Amino acid sequence: MSADPFQRTRAMFELPGGVVYLDGNSLGAMPKSARERVRRELNESWGRELIRAWNTAGWIDLPAKVGDRIGALIGAPKGSVVASDSTSINLFKALAAALELAAPRKVVLSDTGNFPTDLYVAEGVCRLLGQGHTLKLVDPEAVEGALDEGVAVIMLTEVDYRSGRLHDMRLLTEKAKALGALVIWDLAHSAGALPVDLAGCGADFAVGCGYKYLNGGPGAPAFIYVRPDLQDCVAPALSGWMGHAAPFAFELGYRPAPSIDRLRAGTPPVLSLAALDAALDVFEGVNMLALRDRSIALCEDFIHRIEAECPELKLASPRDPKARGSQVSFRFAEGYAAMQALIARGVIGDFRAPDVMRFGFAPLYVGFADVELAARTLIEIVRRRLWDRPEHHARNKVT
Amino acid sequence: MSADPFQRTRAMFELPGGVVYLDGNSLGAMPKSARERVRRELNESWGRELIRAWNTAGWIDLPAKVGDRIGALIGAPKGSVVASDSTSINLFKALAAALELAAPRKVVLSDTGNFPTDLYVAEGVCRLLGQGHTLKLVDPEAVEGALDEGVAVIMLTEVDYRSGRLHDMRLLTEKAKALGALVIWDLAHSAGALPVDLAGCGADFAVGCGYKYLNGGPGAPAFIYVRPDLQDCVAPALSGWMGHAAPFAFELGYRPAPSIDRLRAGTPPVLSLAALDAALDVFEGVNMLALRDRSIALCEDFIHRIEAECPELKLASPRDPKARGSQVSFRFAEGYAAMQALIARGVIGDFRAPDVMRFGFAPLYVGFADVELAARTLIEIVRRRLWDRPEHHARNKVT
Numbered sequence: 062m063s064a065d066p067f068q069r070t071r072a073m074f075e076l077p078g079g080v081v082y083l084d085g086n087s088l089g090a091m092p093k094s095a096r097e098r099v100r101r102e103l104n105e106s107w108g109r110e111l112i113r114a115w116n117t118a119g120w121i122d123l124p125a126k127v128g129d130r131i132g133a134l135i136g137a138p139k140g141s142v143v144a145s146d147s148t149s150i151n152l153f154k155a156l157a158a159a160l161e162l163a164a165p166r167k168v169v170l171s172d173t174g175n176f177p178t179d180l181y182v183a184e185g186v187c188r189l190l191g192q193g194h195t196l197k198l199v200d201p202e203a204v205e206g207a208l209d210e211g212v213a214v215i216m217l218t219e220v221d222y223r224s225g226r227l228h229d230m231r232l233l234t235e236k237a238k239a240l241g242a243l244v245i246w247d248l249a250h251s252a253g254a255l256p257v258d259l260a261g262c263g264a265d266f267a268v269g270c271g272y273k274y275l276n277g278g279p280g281a282p283a284f285i286y287v288r289p290d291l292q293d294c295v296a297p298a299l300s301g302w303m304g305h306a307a308p309f310a311f312e313l314g315y316r317p318a319p320s321i322d323r324l325r326a327g328t329p330p331v332l333s334l335a336a337l338d339a340a341l342d343v344f345e346g347v348n349m350l351a352l353r354d355r356s357i358a359l360c361e362d363f364i365h366r367i368e369a370e371c372p373e374l375k376l377a378s379p380r381d382p383k384a385r386g387s388q389v390s391f392r393f394a395e396g397y398a399a400m401q402a403l404i405a406r407g408v409i410g411d412f413r414a415p416d417v418m419r420f421g422f423a424p425l426y427v428g429f430a431d432v433e434l435a436a437r438t439l440i441e442i443v444r445r446r447l448w449d450r451p452e453h454h455a456r457n458k459v460t
Numbered sequence: 461m462s463a464d465p466f467q468r469t470r471a472m473f474e475l476p477g478g479v480v481y482l483d484g485n486s487l488g489a490m491p492k493s494a495r496e497r498v499r500r501e502l503n504e505s506w507g508r509e510l511i512r513a514w515n516t517a518g519w520i521d522l523p524a525k526v527g528d529r530i531g532a533l534i535g536a537p538k539g540s541v542v543a544s545d546s547t548s549i550n551l552f553k554a555l556a557a558a559l560e561l562a563a564p565r566k567v568v569l570s571d572t573g574n575f576p577t578d579l580y581v582a583e584g585v586c587r588l589l590g591q592g593h594t595l596k597l598v599d600p601e602a603v604e605g606a607l608d609e610g611v612a613v614i615m616l617t618e619v620d621y622r623s624g625r626l627h628d629m630r631l632l633t634e635k636a637k638a639l640g641a642l643v644i645w646d647l648a649h650s651a652g653a654l655p656v657d658l659a660g661c662g663a664d665f666a667v668g669c670g671y672k673y674l675n676g677g678p679g680a681p682a683f684i685y686v687r688p689d690l691q692d693c694v695a696p697a698l699s700g701w702m703g704h705a706a707p708f709a710f711e712l713g714y715r716p717a718p719s720i721d722r723l724r725a726g727t728p729p730v731l732s733l734a735a736l737d738a739a740l741d742v743f744e745g746v747n748m749l750a751l752r753d754r755s756i757a758l759c760e761d762f763i764h765r766i767e768a769e770c771p772e773l774k775l776a777s778p779r780d781p782k783a784r785g786s787q788v789s790f791r792f793a794e795g796y797a798a799m800q801a802l803i804a805r806g807v808i809g810d811f812r813a814p815d816v817m818r819f820g821f822a823p824l825y826v827g828f829a830d831v832e833l834a835a836r837t838l839i840e841i842v843r844r845r846l847w848d849r850p851e852h853h854a855r856n857k858v859t
């Protein structure tokens with residue numbers, strides 16, 4: 062165990078005592094480096110350098126730097142990812158660009174397992190364009206069969222936020238592209254959780270989240286990837302000054318930057334972005350294949366322990382670990398109450414209506430002892446129906 | 461002087477020794493409350509509460525809370541402002557909404573003194589809509605005369621970022637509305653710098669910046685205002701989950717929230733937003749009319765001192781203080797080098813090409829002794845042409 066590289070990464074996090082944290086798929090735990098970095102940006106950069114810190118503290122370079130660091134985790138070459146805005150905003154940028162490139166096709170294909178904000182954003186783009194674009198939703202299993210030459214863009218989230226079900230990114234990307242569609246992947250639950258090979262599978266666009274498995278802090282900036290040879294063809298819909306070829310020339314007309322930078326819009330939230338930058342330090346030296354192996358082992362261990370003792374809980378995630386992200390979900394009719402009881406006892410997972418108990422396993426800081434304790438606690442709660450006892454009720458409401 | 465309320469506010473900032481900071485119009489100085497708040501969000505909220513902090517630390521309510529606090533400074537009623545995204549993104553939201561409401565009119569009227577990102581965003585909206593919308597740019601002085609019944613939306617920044625020239629918000633708003641146009645104000649250099657009366661003048665939309673006179677920190681979230689009786693008519697173009705009527709119901713279809721909340725999009729950058737929230741503490745108990753009086757007195761004092769001793773510097777700001785924001789600009793052929801020499805001596809202003817030296821006077825923390833020292837230093841530099849001496853050259857490049 063002493064050679065375990067994940068003992069090293071676990072020690073890089075600030076983990077509160079008495080807590081087993083299985084909700085890193087909603088908000089990653091805090092790396093100590095992120096806390097120290099933000100303190101430094103406050104005390105030394107903003108507080109002492111003031112406006113000069115844009116240069117002296119490197120703030121101006123953060124979106125590109127953080128983009129490249131995330132790119133290294135998702136199979137994206139340097140200069141193809143930029144950190145910016147939220148996932149929703151980045152998806153708007155990607156989809157607006159893709160639909161322009163895909164003309165005259167007008168169908169956006171997605172699935173009912175996608176995270177709702179992606180579908181809302183797609184609705185908004187279609188409506189705004191006012192050219193008859195439509196969002197076609199099918200079941201996740203039906204995406205492949207629904208691909209045809211009418212599809213302009215497929216827009217999918219690789220890992221289902223409720224079940225952890227994994228789309229076959231390579232297969233769907235290749236099939237869509239063979240049919241002439243453009244492909245957008247949302248990597249919200251993928252980046253930092255499993256190996257991704259954007260360039261290798263030929264994806265056109267990708268977006269993702271900084272605050273889940275990348276541990277960038279609450280509402281950390283998101284990211285956007287554009288295939289390198291496509292970048293100069295993208296006419297940014299959100300054409301802000303930070304995406305201009307010469308932001309500080311203050312020209313009256315917009316000229317997009319000759320790179321991924323054109324996907325930037327306004328001034329980035331530096332404190333949040335610096336936290337994300339520092340959080341990525343934890344990934345230095347981490348082999349993503351080893352991380353994936355560990356993630357699978359943690360999830361398998363949890364599934365086996367729960368299934369052995371709690372037949373009431375039905376696995377809602379794919380049984381095949383290769384078809385699953387870094388989370389495990391169980392359906393349980395009394396899941397809401399059981400999850401509140403679990404949280405009250407220090408095991409933090411979350412709940413999605415109507416009956417899904419979700420457990421995220423962030424391999425950088427969750428270990429096998431956590432799995433054992435979480436499983437033991439959940440088993441006790443379910444066996445003894447502890448949620449029926451007022452003293453075990455939740456102290457906190459978790460959304 | 462002991463009764464001076466601005467001695468109290470000045471003491472609430474962390475100001476580095478040996479520096480006179482006259483660039484709060486680019487990045488406000490750091491309130492101590494902001495630093496302490498971010499530390500708390502790191503140590504106590506993210507670090508200890510983890511995902512629970514969305515409820516226990518009130519993160520979920522921050523966009524509305526901060527919006528209301530900013531609203532109180534700009535004449536906006538409760539529930540009409542939300543803190544969110546960047547100024548560029550918020551302007552996109554406002555303009556897309558306004559153009560839909562203003563149909564079939566298709567002209568966006570703005571001026572050449574507007575901050576470029578506003579113009580870039582307007583270009584992008586017009587292009588994206590693909591319905592023949594155009595951006596018409598006139599000189600700032602010609603806006604009133606260019607208003608006619610063909611104008612769909614006027615989109616102006618109240619304070620010119622180079623000269624500090626102030627538009628007559630009430631007059632232009634009333635005239636535009638009488639002609640049936642919608643009105644969007646960018647308050648980037650107004651909010652926190654001078655009294656604004658959005659509701660009183662009948663503005664339809666406004667956006668603004670959190671990191672200038674509101675002192676929210678580098679890249680702090682921006683804000684957007686929508687006239688209360690217009691909110692339910694706005695169909696958000698950037699339809700993200702945080703603007704949904706029930707974000708945590710995870711419905712497949714978008715239903716906008718029944719309030720200003722519909723102008724939100726993705727998950728907000730909490731660390732940056734919390735800094736802005738705490739920064740607004742400084743405004744508690746500050747009378748905006750008294751702040752405006754002080755701002756004018758500071759600017760007048762600086763102008764008189766410089767004009768008395770440096771005839772080479774030509775005032776680029778309006779001479780009438782009522783026509784000026786909280787900044788003073790001078791044109792000077794050697795302004796770039798002179799500004800570098802000034803910064804090297806601890807007086808931080810900034811420079812805008814080709815020859816504008818800008819000085820922002822943030823009344824919350826800039827005092828008359830600062831004005832005297834800044835003027836004396838600048839006068840010495842100009843009289844002795846100190847930028848010709850290498851030892852006085854700038855140590856830092858300031859954008």
